[in-house]
Structures are given as C-alpha cells and as structure tokens.
Amino acid sequence: MALLLHSLFLPPLHLAPPYRRIRRNSQSSGVFEPNPSLQPFSTKSSPKSSRTTNAPGLQRCSFNLIVSCSKEEADHNEQEGLRSNGKCPIKQAIHSLDSENSQFQPIEEDKSTAPFVSALKARAERNAAGFTFPGHNRGMAAPPLLEQLIGKGPFLHDLAEIDNFISPEGAIVDAQKKAAELLFGATETWFLVGGTTCGVEASIMSTCSPEDTLILPRNSHISAISGMVLSGALPKYMIPEYNTSWGIADGIKLHQVVKAIDELHEEGKEPAAVLITSPTYHGICSDLEKIIELCHKQHIPVIIDEAHGAHFKFDCRLPSTALEQGADLVIQSTHKVLCSLSQSSMLHLSGSIVDRERISRCIQTLQSTSPSYLLLASLDATRAQLSKNPYTILDTSIHLAHQLADEVQTLIPNSSVLESADFEGMPKKDPLRVTISTWKVGVTGYDAYKILREEYDIIPELRSQKSLTFVVSLGTWREHIQRVVNGIKDMTAVHGLDNSAQAMINHYECSPFGEITLKLSPREAFFANKRRINVEESLGEICGELICTFPPGIPVLIPGEVITQNALSYFLNARDGGAVICGATDCHLHSIVVCDI
Incomplete structure (x- = not known):
C-alpha cells in the first residue's frame, strides 16, 4: 500500500533503500504485541476503556504497547507532553476500544485498494x-x-476524465x-x-x-x-x-x-x-x-x-x-x-x-x-x-526524533532542544519537531542554516535568528539523524563565535506583535489606493501589503495595520541576518507599499 502511487509510474522512480527498524538496547527496548482479546479494528466490545473519542473512524491504539525504558526517558516523555490514554506511553499500557461507552463503534479494517x-x-x-x-x-x-x-x-496518469472534481x-x-x-x-x-x-x-x-x-x-x-x-x-x-x-x-x-x-x-x-x-x-x-x-x-x-x-x-x-x-x-x-x-x-x-x-x-x-x-x-x-498499519507506522520516526534531541544535547556542549517546559503550562508538543538552539553556541540560526546546507548538505525545515527546526518524518533514516548531529557538532567547533557575539544574539528581539493598531480591515486595505515610499519614511503609515519572513509564512505586517518601529526592526534584523522576505513588492525591503488615504 505504501507504494500505491509509486506503482503507477513507469519507469519506477528511484527510491532510497528502506530505513532499518531501530533496535534499542536491553535497558530501552520496545515491542508491540497484539492484544489477543482485541485485534485492531475489532467490532467486539472491550471490557474496559481508558479513552473514548468523540470522533468516528479509526480508533487509536487498539493494541498492547509494552515498552520499558530508563527513568530519564520516562521523565523526558512526560515533560514533552506526550500521552497515552492519560499515561506516559513508555509505561506498560493497554489501549483498547470501548464499544459500550463510546459514541461510535469500532470499525473493520479497510482492506480494499485505494x-x-x-x-x-x-x-x-x-x-x-x-x-x-x-x-x-x-x-x-x-x-x-x-x-x-x-x-x-x-504523464501516463496525468488524466482529466475520471469523475468530476467539482461535483464528484x-x-x-x-x-x-x-x-x-x-x-x-x-x-x-x-x-x-x-x-x-x-x-x-x-x-x-x-x-x-x-x-x-x-x-x-x-x-x-x-x-x-x-x-x-x-x-x-x-x-x-x-x-x-x-x-x-x-x-x-x-x-x-x-x-x-x-x-x-x-x-x-x-x-x-x-x-x-x-x-x-x-x-x-x-x-x-x-x-x-x-x-x-x-x-x-x-x-x-x-x-x-x-x-x-x-x-x-x-x-x-x-x-x-x-x-x-x-x-x-x-x-x-x-x-x-x-x-x-x-x-x-x-x-x-x-x-x-x-x-x-x-x-x-x-x-x-x-x-x-x-x-x-x-x-x-x-x-x-x-x-x-x-x-x-495505523498504530505503529510512526514508531520508528518518534524514536529517531528522540534520538536526535538526546544526542544533540549530550554530544554538543551548550546546545539545547525546545521542550514543553520552555512554555508556561507545559503545552502538548509534537516530538517530531526538533528545534535546536544555535544562539547558545554563538551562531545565528540563519548562518547555521546556510552552513549546514552548503557545507554538509543538510537542509533544516525552518530557521530563525536563534534556532533551527528539523522535521522527522516517515522518510527519515538513522543515517540522517547522525549526519545532523555530526554536522552541528562540526559547525559549532569551526564557526562558533565569541561571548560578545553570543550576547548580541541573545538580546535580539524576536516578538514583532507587541503593538497592533488596525486602521483598515484587510479587505479595505487590499483594495485601497497604494503608493511606495522608502522604508525609513514608513513609520506610522498604514501598511498596504502583506509582508512576512518565509518560512514560516507568518505575517509581520498586514494590510490595514499601522507600521510600527518594532515591526520594522524585526524585518530589518531578519533581512540582514539572511531571512527571506516574502509578500513585499521590494523583497530587499528598501521600500514599502502603503495605503494612500
């Protein structure tokens, strides 16, 4: 099934060899065992449920997850906000369906083709x-x-005569x-x-x-x-x-x-x-x-x-x-x-x-x-x-993500990884997003991105002034994890800056939304007459274009908002640091479009 789409294409696309399933050591091993009394997608009721859902369809984790690990790993998972029916997933837990108490009945496995x-x-x-x-x-x-x-x-499958997309x-x-x-x-x-x-x-x-x-x-x-x-x-x-x-x-x-x-x-x-x-x-x-x-x-x-x-x-x-x-x-x-x-x-x-x-x-x-x-x-x-394979398909990816986070913090001095504990209330966090500090080792995120991409052929998903974010997915291999760890370790040794440069990064202001004044609605500003002025003259004007750094594509200036010094400073620092400015007519941000009202 995983190669259904690939099987359409002739000749076959070149796919890298499948990644190996990671075997953990004796102190940190994980085994998935089927529940003999409750197979996945079973329509039989289970004696007791530890979790119900208000949505129909695939019920999560109808298997026995038996995992043992060290106390440190357990604390790490609990700190990251990971949950398994309210429990730490690395402790033995039985995930079952409750057809008596749930609003929706368990479903049969979909064995048909797509x-x-x-x-x-x-x-x-x-x-x-x-x-x-x-x-x-x-x-x-x-x-x-x-x-x-x-x-x-x-091209053989780029067709246009199967069903009607608008009224299928x-x-x-x-x-x-x-x-x-x-x-x-x-x-x-x-x-x-x-x-x-x-x-x-x-x-x-x-x-x-x-x-x-x-x-x-x-x-x-x-x-x-x-x-x-x-x-x-x-x-x-x-x-x-x-x-x-x-x-x-x-x-x-x-x-x-x-x-x-x-x-x-x-x-x-x-x-x-x-x-x-x-x-x-x-x-x-x-x-x-x-x-x-x-x-x-x-x-x-x-x-x-x-x-x-x-x-x-x-x-x-x-x-x-x-x-x-x-x-x-x-x-x-x-x-x-x-x-x-x-x-x-x-x-x-x-x-x-x-x-x-x-x-x-x-x-x-x-x-x-x-x-x-x-x-x-x-x-x-x-x-x-x-x-x-809905219940275990991400098992290797989650393990690799934790491995990346652990090895970076263990092997690279002064480095750290973003965790739930870094925010008030410890919100839930996706473990497959691994955000690594660069400022603590004296390298901006923009410089680190460029170095890793050009010198080590490593491409992070997201960069900012202070960090890099890596996404671990189904296509991530153990080799990729090791390349990231080695690359960051080498980069830190070669390109790490002195304490004064590190202090400059630490004091960089990264919150551009402290003050917002809306003069026009987004629609009114979109259709308003516009004029272009030098960016130095734009303070206090009504922004006429949507401007953001990309990625992640979050607007810092929106049409209809008053242009603030905070927003301008953010953009200019990001631009000078190597960020890509999107949405602006002048991508170098020497000028800016404002509403002419």
Missing part, C-alpha cells in the same frame, strides 16, 4: 484514442526535459469517504489541490460574512489574512505569548479566547468563528479541548489550522487531534509529515454547526476545475498507506 488510485490505474491501462486535455496526451508529447527528469509514468460522484467520492469515515473520524472530508491555504480560506468564507468578526491569533498563516480579504471578515487578534529566550510563540490559551469574546461582547458584537493554529510550525499545541468547549457553549464554530498535525491520529504518544477534541472544521497538510505530494491537503468537517453546503460552495469557488489527478491519487494512496 479507489481513486485504482480508477486512475485502470483508465491509464486502456488503449484509448484521447482527444482531451492535457495536450501532452498521456506523454505522447511530453516535454523532453521534464520526461528526462521524472520519466513518462507521471464516483472514485473521488469513494476516496474522500474512506478518508473521513475510516481514518480521520470526520463527518465529511474534501481533498484539496490548493494546499491547506485553500482550506483555511474556504473555512473562513463558510463561517464569516462581510463585517463579521473572526477571532484568531495574530501569528496566523497568511492564508487566514487572505480568507478575511475574500470574506470581508474583520479580525479580532489574540497576541500569543512568546518565549523571548527562544524567540518562539506559545499556543493559544483558554483565557485569551475568553478575553477576546468578552471584549467583543462589550462592543455589542458576536464572533462569527474562532480560528486557531495548532500545532504551530514548532509543534506547540493550543488548549483546544477547553477552547472548543467554551465556543460550542456559545454556538461559535471553531476552525483549526492543523496543517502541521495531520499525523497526530496515528500514535498515542502524539497530541490529540483537533477532530478528537471536537473542532468543526480542520484543515491538514497531508504532504508534510505524511506522504502525499506537495500541495495536497484535506479539509475535514465534523458535526452540524457549519453549513455543509456552504463550505462545499466555498471549496468549489477556490479550487481549480482542472485538478492534478496525481495530487488526488497521492491523497488516496496516503490514506491507504496509513490504513494498512
């Missing part, structure tokens, strides 16, 4: 005379350079239904070929009308701003708390949502929806269960941008999913830690608070009428891959 992949494969094997799009006609006129790069296989009735419906009901536990799932960006925009449009108010974190992804431009919604921002030592934002707390709702009530307004990004790019999770409970008591729909948490369903040591915690709309980037092709995502609907027809219309408005069937097939194939 319906859309099967339909695509069958259609490609027919010797049809095609007079349809695309013009390469199943590779007959494939651009030679691209064919040399990827082979003819993708066949294989697409079947594939989406399997994802919703048999895997993620949603009422309905839509495949997205415009990424999670498209899903966030559609979710805002489906819950907010012009002049409605959307409560959201100020460090939301740029797609949330685009969604407000499209819908005409007005933002009510929540400012996340920052760990200034790391320069990294915390998740959203319950009290911040309560404050935002109360302030709107004082103005005589009701929020149309609440949007939360959880987990963040660094893997920090918000207190979703309490936030969602609060919002639902007031009939407020909750949208969760879970772009970085599509994998949470598949191991009890990972934080609970947004769907499990009762979210109404959840958007996931299936291509990040999971294995679909880039640009492919899923949007999940749960419950009945959000109008199903409206969200469907919004998705139709934003998606292409000519989708890539390869992207759709990759989503279906990934669903099948996960269904084959």
